[in-house]
Amino acid sequence: MANEKNKNKWIKCGTAIRLLLLVGSVGLLATGCQTYQQQNKVVSNWRQGNLNVAAAEAKKLADNNAQNKDSIIWRLEQGAVLRAAGQYNESNQAFDQAQEKIDDYAQKAKVRVGQEAGALLSNQANLDYEGRSYDGIMLNTYKALNYLALGESDKARPEIIRAYQRQQDAVETNKKRIEKTQEAAAQSKDKAAIEKAQNDPKLQAQFAGATTNLGGLNTYADYVNPFTTYLDGLYFMANAADASDLERARKSFERVTAFTPNNDYIKQDFATVNDLIQGKPLPSLTYVIFETGCAPERGQIRVDIPIIVLTVSYVGAAFPTLKLQDNFIPSLTVVAEGTNVTTASVASIDGVVALDFKNEQPVVITKTIASTVIKAVAAYAANEAAQQAGGDIAGWVSKIGTAAYQMAVNIADERTWTTLPKEFQVARIPTPSDRKLNLATPNGMQTSLTIGDGIINVVYVKSITAGTPLLMSQFKLK
Numbered sequence: 001m002a003n004e005k006n007k008n009k010w011i012k013c014g015t016a017i018r019l020l021l022l023v024g025s026v027g028l029l030a031t032g033c034q035t036y037q038q039q040n041k042v043v044s045n046w047r048q049g050n051l052n053v054a055a056a057e058a059k060k061l062a063d064n065n066a067q068n069k070d071s072i073i074w075r076l077e078q079g080a081v082l083r084a085a086g087q088y089n090e091s092n093q094a095f096d097q098a099q100e101k102i103d104d105y106a107q108k109a110k111v112r113v114g115q116e117a118g119a120l121l122s123n124q125a126n127l128d129y130e131g132r133s134y135d136g137i138m139l140n141t142y143k144a145l146n147y148l149a150l151g152e153s154d155k156a157r158p159e160i161i162r163a164y165q166r167q168q169d170a171v172e173t174n175k176k177r178i179e180k181t182q183e184a185a186a187q188s189k190d191k192a193a194i195e196k197a198q199n200d201p202k203l204q205a206q207f208a209g210a211t212t213n214l215g216g217l218n219t220y221a222d223y224v225n226p227f228t229t230y231l232d233g234l235y236f237m238a239n240a241a242d243a244s245d246l247e248r249a250r251k252s253f254e255r256v257t258a259f260t261p262n263n264d265y266i267k268q269d270f271a272t273v274n275d276l277i278q279g280k281p282l283p284s285l286t287y288v289i290f291e292t293g294c295a296p297e298r299g300q301i302r303v304d305i306p307i308i309v310l311t312v313s314y315v316g317a318a319f320p321t322l323k324l325q326d327n328f329i330p331s332l333t334v335v336a337e338g339t340n341v342t343t344a345s346v347a348s349i350d351g352v353v354a355l356d357f358k359n360e361q362p363v364v365i366t367k368t369i370a371s372t373v374i375k376a377v378a379a380y381a382a383n384e385a386a387q388q389a390g391g392d393i394a395g396w397v398s399k400i401g402t403a404a405y406q407m408a409v410n411i412a413d414e415r416t417w418t419t420l421p422k423e424f425q426v427a428r429i430p431t432p433s434d435r436k437l438n439l440a441t442p443n444g445m446q447t448s449l450t451i452g453d454g455i456i457n458v459v460y461v462k463s464i465t466a467g468t469p470l471l472m473s474q475f476k477l478k
Contacts, residue, residue, distance in 0.1 A: 040061075042418070046294075047465050049465070051081065069128040069129060072101050072129050073415045076095075076417045079091045080142065089150070092146050095139050096143075098139060102130065102139070133167075134352050134417075137170075137223075140163035151475065156235065157239070160232050164229065220351060226256050226346055229259075233253040234477065235249075250274065284430065285431060286431045286459065287428050288334050288343060288459045292425065292462075293327070294327075294421065298320045298415070300412035301319055319364065322353065324422075329442065331441075334427045335440065337433065346425060346426050348423050350422055436449075439459075452475075457475075457477075
C-alpha cells in the first residue's frame with residue numbers, strides 16, 4: 001500500500017515537473033524575443049551613412065511587421081531613411097502607412113482590454129506601438145518637407161496644418177492617458193501592493209538616478225516642437241494667400257521666439273512678416289536648415305520591486321531609460337559674398353523626446369509595477385500548487401520555472417524613432433547676387449553650391465554623425 005501511495009505521489013510529481021518544465025521552457029524561449037534596439041539593424045547602417053543598406057533593412061522590417069504591434073515604428077524609421085536618401089515619394093508612402101495606423105488608434109475610444117491584460121502578464125513592449133505625440137508631429141512635418149522638395153507646395157500646406165494641430169491635441173491626449181492608467185490601478189485588487197511599491201523611497205531614488213542625464217536639456221511646454229512651428233511660420237510667410245495667412249505666420253514666429261529667445265534669425269523673420277503685414281514687399285532670402293545628429297535611444301534599467309512574497313524567486317521589473325547620442329556636428333558655417341554666419345538652434349529633439357519621456361513615465365511606472373505585482377502573485381500561486389501536488393521537488397522546479405519566465409518577459413519597451421535628428425538649426429541670409437554659397441563644419445568638411453532661382457530659397461542640410469558626409473538638397477518656398 002505504501003508503495004502504491006509513493007508511486008501515485010511520484011506520478012503526480014512527475015506530471016507537475018513536466019508541466020513546470022514546459023512553463024520554464026516558455027520562459028526561456030521568451031528570452032529569444034529581442035528588444036527593439038536589438039532588432040534595429042537600421043540604426044547601425046544609418047549612423048555609418050550607409051543609406052542604401054539602411055533603407056533596404058528598414059523596408060524589410062517594415063514589410064515583415066506591417067500587420068503587427070510594431071508596424072508604426074518601423075514605417076516611421078523607413079520614412080525617415082528614404083527621405084534622407086532623397087526618395088521623397090517613397091518616404092511619403094511609408095509615412096502615409098504609419099499615419100493611417102496612428103489615426104486609427106487615436107479614433108478608437110474604448111480600451112483594448114484584452115491586449116492590456118496580456119501585457120500585464122508579459123510586458124509593455126507587447127502592446128501595440130500607437131505612436132508618441134512627437135511621432136505624429138514629425139511625421140506630418142517631414143511629409144510637408146517632402147512635398148516642398150518635390151515642388152508640390154499645395155500638398156505641403158495641409159501637412160503643416162496637421163502637424164501644428166497635433167501639437168494642440170497632444171496635451172489632452174496625454175492627460176486622458178494618465179487618468180485612465182491611474183483609474184485602472186486604483187480599481188485593481190492588488191491596489192495596496194501597487195501603491196506600496198510606487199511609494200518606496202529606494203524605487204523612487206532609482207528612477208531619479210535614471211533620468212539625471214536629462215536635467216540640462218532644453219524642453220518645451222505643451223508638447224511643442226519649435227521646428228514644426230517655425231516651418232509653419234516660414235511657409236505661411238512665403239506663401240500667404242491673404243492677411244490671415246500672414247497673421248498665422250506672425251503668431252508662429254512669435255511663439256518660436258518665446259522658446260528660442262537667443263535665435264536672431266527668427267527675430268528677423270518676425271520683423272519681416274510684420275513688414276509684409278504693413279504692405280512692404282517680400283525680400284529675396286536664402287535659408288539654410290540644418291538637421292544634425294541622432295535622437296535619443298531607449299535602453300532599460302532593471303529594478304527590484306518591493307513586494308514581499310516569500311515563495312517567489314524573482315520580483316524585478318525593467319523600466320525604459322533615454323540614452324542621448326553625442327556624435328554630432330554642433331553647427332554649420334554659411335559663407336556668401338564674404339559674409340559668414342553660423343546656424344542657430346531652433347529645436348532640440350533631445351528636449352522634445354525627453355519631455356515626452358518624462359510625461360509618459362507615470363503611466364509606464366504604474367503599468368509596469370501593476371504587471372510585476374500580478375506576475376508575482378501568479379508565480380506564488382503556481383509555486384504553492386506545485387508544492388502541494390508534488391512536494392519539495394515540484395515546488396523547487398516551479399520556483400525555477402516561474403523565475404525563468406519572469407526574467408524572460410522582464411524587458412522594457414525600447415521602441416522609439418531612432419532616425420530622428422538630435423537638433424534642428426537654421427541660418428538666414430539675403431540671397432547673394434552671385435547665388436553662390438559655401439558651407440563648412442567645425443571638423444573641416446566643406447562644400448559649395450549654387451542657389452536656385454526662387455525669391456525664398458531653402459538649402460536643406462542633414463548630418464547624421466560627425467563622420468558621415470553632409471546630405472544636401474534645395475527647394476524654393478516662393
